[in-house]
Amino acid sequence: MLKVQNFSYHNHTNFSDGKCSLKEMVEQAKKIGFCEMGISDHLIVHKNIEQSPSWPKLSGRYASTVYRKDFKKCLPEFQRHCEEIRKISKQEKIKLYVGFEVDFFTYEGWLEELKEFLSQLDYDYLVSGNHFMSNEKGDTIINIDCIKGITDTIKDLPEYIANHFGAMKKSAESGLYSFLAHIDYIRKLGDNICGPHQYVENKIEVLKVLQENNMGIEISTKGLRKINDFYPCSEILDKIAELGIKTVISDDAHNIDELGSDFEKAEKELTKHNITHRLKF
């Protein structure tokens, strides 16, 4: 019988943009037989986020709980969130890890600020989840979810996309992250801008840096819900197998119904691609 991964390290609560409370997510995890779970709410801090060309669309969505411009200001909230997870982990009969899905930004000073922030946080792991593209200096960012309709206005789109993959590489080089989320998230923009066969070299470069830095990668069933395919696509899964990068199945659940969803399909996909090196804390 197929053995299916019975834990998830990438999911969200209503601390960021999830629909359910931490308690509801934990209850569901126990109900579906998870042995452990990591909570990885968003940590997205960029000094110029409000000047982003995608901000008008972005600001309506969870602006106060997801998108932030100042590390120091949001620290107390994040500290309380970590405490809450530790408390519930003690009460419930399931091991909980405290994680965060962190967008990596590249402007001068950002990494030092992140490290200072993390030094004051009782957390276990970070997921590199990158939802933005940026200019070379990293001081202008554009959210991929909010780009539909404005792609024509971005003159240097290929450069912005290349920098998006560049940020993933730098996140791996930082040594702060456990695994990379949705490497080809950008496929959301549609096949005419970034289909599975475009930017393949950029993705492979990212994989090589993951391997060099012993960082893992996820296969995400969220792709099935968004673009009817896994993140990453088949071609990249073959490369992951070849490079022996440790892989974890993620649901990127934003509500209880998404927790553990399509894990059996993901297991079969990993088997199909001969991916045997798996990530478990």
Ligand SMILES: [Zn+2]
């Ligand atoms: Zn994400």
Ligand SMILES: [Zn+2]
């Ligand atoms: Zn996520």
